[in-house]
Structures are given as structure tokens and as C-alpha cells.
Amino acid sequence: MRTRPTIAFLAVALAVLTGAAAPAHAAPKVSSGDLVEHADTWDGKRVLFEGEAIGDVMVRGPLAWFHVNDDAYSDRPIPAGGLPQGYNSGHAVLAPAEESARVTTFGSYRARGDIVRVTGIFQAADPRHGGDMLIEAESIQVIERGYPIDRDVPRWKLIVLATLMPVAGGAYLAFRYRFRALPK
Amino acid sequence: MIRPRLEDHVLVASYTGRVVVGVGMLMSIPLATALLFGEWEVGVDFGIGILTCIAIGLSLQTAFRTRRELRRRHGLVVVSVSWLVVTVLGAIPFWLSGHMSSLLNAVFDVMSGLTTTGLYLIEDLDHVSYGLSMWRFVLTYAGGMGIVVIALTFLFRGTVGAYQLYVGEGKEERLLPNVIHTARAIGSVSLAWLVVGTITLSTIAVALGQPPVRALLHGLWVFMGGFSTGGFAPQSFNTFWYHSPAFEAASIAIFVAGSLNFALHWALWRGERAEIRRNIEVVSFAMTFVVLFAVVSTGLARAGIYPDAVVFFRKAFYLLASAHTTTGFGTIYSRTFVVQWGPVAMLGVIAAMVIGASACSTAGGIKGFRIGVITKVFVEDIRRMVSPDSAVITERYHHIRKYVLSEHTVRSVLTITVAFLTMHSIMTLVGVMNGYPVIEAAFEGASAASNTGLSCGVLSPTMPGSMRVVYTVAMWLGRMEFLSVFALVGWGIAMVRGR
Numbered sequence: 001m002r003t004r005p006t007i008a009f010l011a012v013a014l015a016v017l018t019g020a021a022a023p024a025h026a027a028p029k030v031s032s033g034d035l036v037e038h039a040d041t042w043d044g045k046r047v048l049f050e051g052e053a054i055g056d057v058m059v060r061g062p063l064a065w066f067h068v069n070d071d072a073y074s075d076r077p078i079p080a081g082g083l084p085q086g087y088n089s090g091h092a093v094l095a096p097a098e099e100s101a102r103v104t105t106f107g108s109y110r111a112r113g114d115i116v117r118v119t120g121i122f123q124a125a126d127p128r129h130g131g132d133m134l135i136e137a138e139s140i141q142v143i144e145r146g147y148p149i150d151r152d153v154p155r156w157k158l159i160v161l162a163t164l165m166p167v168a169g170g171a172y173l174a175f176r177y178r179f180r181a182l183p184k
Numbered sequence: 185m186i187r188p189r190l191e192d193h194v195l196v197a198s199y200t201g202r203v204v205v206g207v208g209m210l211m212s213i214p215l216a217t218a219l220l221f222g223e224w225e226v227g228v229d230f231g232i233g234i235l236t237c238i239a240i241g242l243s244l245q246t247a248f249r250t251r252r253e254l255r256r257r258h259g260l261v262v263v264s265v266s267w268l269v270v271t272v273l274g275a276i277p278f279w280l281s282g283h284m285s286s287l288l289n290a291v292f293d294v295m296s297g298l299t300t301t302g303l304y305l306i307e308d309l310d311h312v313s314y315g316l317s318m319w320r321f322v323l324t325y326a327g328g329m330g331i332v333v334i335a336l337t338f339l340f341r342g343t344v345g346a347y348q349l350y351v352g353e354g355k356e357e358r359l360l361p362n363v364i365h366t367a368r369a370i371g372s373v374s375l376a377w378l379v380v381g382t383i384t385l386s387t388i389a390v391a392l393g394q395p396p397v398r399a400l401l402h403g404l405w406v407f408m409g410g411f412s413t414g415g416f417a418p419q420s421f422n423t424f425w426y427h428s429p430a431f432e433a434a435s436i437a438i439f440v441a442g443s444l445n446f447a448l449h450w451a452l453w454r455g456e457r458a459e460i461r462r463n464i465e466v467v468s469f470a471m472t473f474v475v476l477f478a479v480v481s482t483g484l485a486r487a488g489i490y491p492d493a494v495v496f497f498r499k500a501f502y503l504l505a506s507a508h509t510t511t512g513f514g515t516i517y518s519r520t521f522v523v524q525w526g527p528v529a530m531l532g533v534i535a536a537m538v539i540g541a542s543a544c545s546t547a548g549g550i551k552g553f554r555i556g557v558i559t560k561v562f563v564e565d566i567r568r569m570v571s572p573d574s575a576v577i578t579e580r581y582h583h584i585r586k587y588v589l590s591e592h593t594v595r596s597v598l599t600i601t602v603a604f605l606t607m608h609s610i611m612t613l614v615g616v617m618n619g620y621p622v623i624e625a626a627f628e629g630a631s632a633a634s635n636t637g638l639s640c641g642v643l644s645p646t647m648p649g650s651m652r653v654v655y656t657v658a659m660w661l662g663r664m665e666f667l668s669v670f671a672l673v674g675w676g677i678a679m680v681r682g683r
């Protein structure tokens with residue numbers, strides 16, 4: 001007899017949890033290309049967008065702006081050994097400041113940023129924010145932490161540099177010698 | 185046609201060597217930046233670039249030593265050759281960075297920077313080092329002032345033939361009797377703006393929430409990209425990154441200032457404020473801006489994407505001002521022009537880019553002066569038609585002082601205008617032949633040829649190689665206003681057919 005209330009409790013808890021999570025999971029996952037190319041279609045709809053947080057977060061009162069790139073470099077940036085695979089592409093995100101605080105590492109030459117999952121409403125041209133195209137985030141989840149990028153100078157570059165030093169020095173000495181000999 | 189003699193080639197090679205050394209010295213700025221931020225590999229890249237420039241530049245001067253001064257025909261050829269050599273050597277740090285998928289793309293980006301265009305093929309811009317970023321902006325800022333003039337007047341002792349170099353880089357105004365002093369006056373005006381503009385933008389960026397060091401760098405770089413009407417920005421989102429009306433307003437003030445004739449800056453500097461409402465270029469710019477704003481507004485109203493009046497004005501004004509000054513800053517995604525703005529608004533932006541801003545500024549395009557003169561010619565012809573045969577009809581225009589419209593001025597204005605329009609047609613044709621829609625081919629072609637830098641999404645690192653070459657040449661021709669390039673072609677023909 002004790003098992004019935006337990007099962008019922010678990011069922012209710014599961015229903016509550018799935019219900020709470022439903023909006024996030026119901027939102028279709030979109031790419032930045034989809035959003036820009038079909039802005040009218042997605043305007044005002046709830047979307048799920050994943051990518052690398054880049055640059056910095058700009059906190060302005062209760063809200064914060066940041067940018068999320070869903071391009072090939074969110075997997076492996078060029079400074080981390082990635083290959084050139086086209087332009088960056090991503091989207092602007094406007095989030096409550098406390099939500100944005102979850103993102104701690106932003107992509108740059110020195111770091112691969114956090115990979116975040118943003119759920120929110122897509123605005124094709126938000127009149128409240130200067131007509132900017134943006135995702136108004138309802139929730140932000142960090143699904144993979146960023147990491148620092150350390151680069152060693154390749155040996156071949158050091159060899160080229162070392163070779164060029166005497167060449168440039170020799171060119172300078174030759175220049176000094178020959179110009180001094182030139183009649184004024 | 186006189187065949188260039190050996191000593192003429194020696195002179196061109198020697199001066200090219202000087203410019204190459206000058207560019208190597210400019211690379212010390214990004215080198216210092218890289219070292220300051222501990223970007224050692226980037227520092228090595230710039231070390232290689234500097235040493236290559238020094239080795240080649242000094243070798244050229246040693247092998248082709250001369251103390252002869254430049255004449256007009258040499259000056260124009262030196263400018264042309266120097267820009268080509270410098271473009272290739274300036275691409276070394278780009279190429280070594282690993283952010284370019286081909287050397288052609290690296291050359292494209294350097295040409296775009298030097299010509300203050302702002303189109304780019306660099307990949308993964310959002311992970312680029314501070315050192316390489318600094319090089320992009322030094323290129324565009326120096327290119328705006330005239331890289332050859334900088335090399336010869338700031339890094340070396342002055343030369344008598346410097347005026348030929350000055351003219352060759354698309355500037356003709358003498359603010360002061362001595363061209364070296366003129367070039368230094370341009371430098372002083374630009375430096376004053378640099379200090380004020382950087383402080384303003386950096387302060388706003390801090391207020392917007394950027395960390396102080398990044399705010400300072402972004403302020404400096406956006407200033408350099410704006411005042412040079414280059415349009416490069418530190419992030420791939422361009423000025424859309426900041427989401428701020430204050431930042432947009434400050435950047436508009438900076439790129440409009442950059443698009444004004446340096447002679448006008450100088451007149452205002454000396455307190456001649458009336459010049460701003462009488463000057464033919466300012467009047468021409470204001471009139472074409474109003475007309476084109478009406479065109480863009482009509483297109484946007486039909487598209488219906490900005491129902492709010494303030495937002496409508498903010499987006500339309502910023503993008504049109506950016507196009508008309510040939511800056512290329514953008515607060516929308518490239519493809520938004522196509523998928524949201526539509527063909528009417530795009531045509532307005534294309535026209536703005538083609539017309540461009542002032543002569544003797546950092547801007548490109550046909551230029552307001554030429555549009556003003558062509559308008560005056562039309563007015564003169566209409567007046568002549570309705571006047572008695574015996575009437576003497578003359579048109580005047582004001583540019584620092586009053587001028588009577590002469591046959592010679594009209595001829596030179598029409599020649600350059602026709603050359604520009606022909607180039608725009610060819611650019612559009614090349615795009616269409618490569619499979620792009622007419623409006624997109626025209627937009628991107630106009631952007632490259634007028635040294636603007638706005639994109640509607642045609643340009644990409646994987647675009648056909650032939651188009652990347654054509655765009656590179658168009659940026660070069662547009663910045664040189666054909667003169668120096670034609671001089672180089674003439675030099676080549678004279679070598680074969682001259683006597």
C-alpha cells in the first residue's frame with residue numbers, strides 16, 4: 001500500500017519537472033543562418049540556439065548583451081588549431097543580467113568561450129532595442145565550459161626569423177656603405 | 185611617347201624601397217601591441233614581416249641608389265608600384281596568422297585596409313589576436329592618410345617630389361604652400377581627431393559594460409575604422425556589436441568628419457565657419473543624402489520591418505550615412521539587406537556608395553565635388569537654352585574660394601565619372617556572370633569599387649578566385665582614382681612602344 005503514494009508522488013514530480021522543462025525542449029533548435037534568412041518566419045517565436053559565447057558580456061542595469069557564435073570555430077577556433085572554414089556567424093542575445101552571469105569564459109584569441117544553450121524569443125527587429133535582431137533569452141545553460149588557448153611558437157617560424165635577422169642586418173650595412181659613397 | 189630610361193626605373197625602384205621600409209616601420213605598432221599582450225607567436229609573425237620589409241626595402245635602395253628627385257610621371261608610377269609591393273608584404277602577418285585560407289585572401293584584406301574599403305576575407309575574426317587586429321586598423325588609418333605620403337613625409341626627410349606622390353594617392357589640395365607641410369597638417373588634424381574620438385568612444389564603451397582595456401582598444405579601433413571611412417570593426421558583428429544609440433551617434437560624427445575634405449577641415453580649423461554651408465561638396469552631399477534618404481525610406485516603408493518611427497530613422501540614417509561616406513559600418517546583418525530591406529532600399533544604398541563623399545578625404549566613390557560640378561553643367565546648359573544668343577553664361581562654385589566653372593574642370597570631372605561608372609558596370613557584370621542576382625552583384629561591386637565595405641552577403645572567402653581578383657583590382661583603382669594606375673599602364677606601354 002505504501003508503494004502507491006510513492007509512485008503517485010514520483011509521477012507528479014515527473015510531470016511537474018517535464019512541464020517546467022517543456023518550453024525549453026519544445027523550442028526548435030535553430031542556426032544563425034536560419035534566423036537571418038527567414039527572419040519573418042521566426043519573428044516572435046521561441047527558439048533554442050546553441051553556440052560559443054564570444055567577446056564580452058555588456059551588463060546594462062537588469063539586462064546584459066552578449067553574442068553567441070554557432071559557426072565551425074565554436075568547436076575549434078583557429079588559434080586552438082582549427083582550420084579556416086569561412087566567416088564567423090552568430091547571434092546577439094539579450095538576457096537578464098543574473099542569467100548571463102552563468103557564462104564566465106568568452107571566446108577570444110586566448111580562449112574558447114563557454115558553449116551555451118539559449119532559449120528565448122527571437123525578435124527580427126525589436127523596436128524596444130533600436131530595431132536590432134536579437135534573441136531575448138529566457139534561460140541560459142552552459143553545456144560545455146570554455147578553456148584557455150595556449151600557443152607555442154612553431155619552430156619553423158623561429159628559424160625564419162633567425163634567418164632574416166642577418167639578412168636584414170646585411171642589407172642595412174650595405175645600404176649605409178653605398179649611400180655614404182654616393183656624391184651629394 | 186618617351187620610353188623610360190634606365191635611370192627612370194632606378195628612381196622608381198629606389199623610392200619604392202623607401203616606402204617598403206616605411207611600411208616595415210609601421211608594423212612596429214602591431215608588434216608592440218602583440219608583445220604588450222603576450223601574444224608571442226603574433227610577435228614573431230610581425231618580426232618576420234618587419235625584417236622582410238627592411239631587407240627588401242634597403243636592398244632596393246642599395247641596388248638602385250640615386251639622389252635624383254621625382255617628377256610627375258615618376259611620382260604616379262611610384263605610388264602604383266609601391267601600393268602593389270606594400271600590399272603583398274603587408275599580407276605576411278595575415279598569411280602567417282593561419283586566419284586566411286589563401287595568400288590571395290590575405291592580399292585582398294591588405295588592399296581593402298589600405299584603400300579604406302573594409303570588406304574582409306579573414307576567417308574567424310572573433311578569435312583574432314590584438315596584434316593582428318591592430319595591424320588591420322593601422323593599415324586602414326594609414327591608407328586613409330596616404331601610405332606613401334606618410335612613409336615619405338613622416339618617417340623620412342621631405343622630398344621635393346612629394347607632391348607627385350600626394351597627387352598619386354588621390355589628393356590634390358594644398359592646405360599650405362609646401363606639400364610636406366600640407367601632409368603634416370593632414371596628420372595633425374587626423375591625430376587631434378584620433379585623441380578626441382578614441383576618448384569619446386572608449387568612454388561610451390565602458391559605460392556600455394565593456395571591460396576598460398577592451399573598451400580602450402575598441403574605442404581606438406572603431407575610431408580608426410570610422411575616421412578613415414574604412415569600416416573595419418574589431419568583431420564580426422561590426423558596429424552592431426554595441427547595441428547603443430550613443431555609440432552609433434559618436435561613430436556617425438567620426439566617419440562624417442573623416443569623409444570631409446581635409447581642405448574644409450583646415451578652413452574650419454582656421455575659423456572659417458561659413459565654408460561649411462557654401463562648399464560645393466557639402467551642399468552636394470547634403471542634397472544627395474536627402475534624396476537618397478527618401479528612396480531608402482520608401483523601400484523600408486514598403487518592407488514594413490521598422491514600424492517604430494525612431495527605430496526606422498535610426499537604422500535608415502545610420503546605414504545610409506555609412507554608405508554615403510563610403511565607411512561601411514553596419515548595424516544589421518549583411519543578408520538583412522536582401523531578405524528584409526529589399527531592392528528599393530538597396531538601390532538607394534548602392535547610389536549612395538557610388539556617389540561617395542568628398543575629394544581629398546579618406547572617402548571613395550565618384551565624390552560630391554564631381555556630382556556638384558555635373559549638376560552645375562546641367563544648370564548652365566539650361567540657362568544657356570533660355571537666354572539670348574548674345575548672353576554670356578558662366579557658372580561658379582565655391583570650394584574654399586570661388587571658382588568659375590572651366591572647360592578643363594568639366595572635362596576632367598566627366599572623364600573620372602565615366603571611368604567610375606564603367607567600373608561599376610563591369611563589377612556588376614562580373615557578379616552576374618558568376619551566378620549572383622543583379623541587385624546583389626551591383627551592391628557588392630559598388631561597395632568594392634567605391635571603397636565602402638558594406639556587404640549583402642556575396643563576398644566570402646570561398647567566392648570564385650576571379651571575383652576576388654577583380655574586387656582587389658577595383659578597390660585599388662577606386663582608391664587611386666585611376667590616375668596612378670593609368671600612369672603605370674602608360675609606363676608599361678611606353679617601355680614597349682616608346683622611342
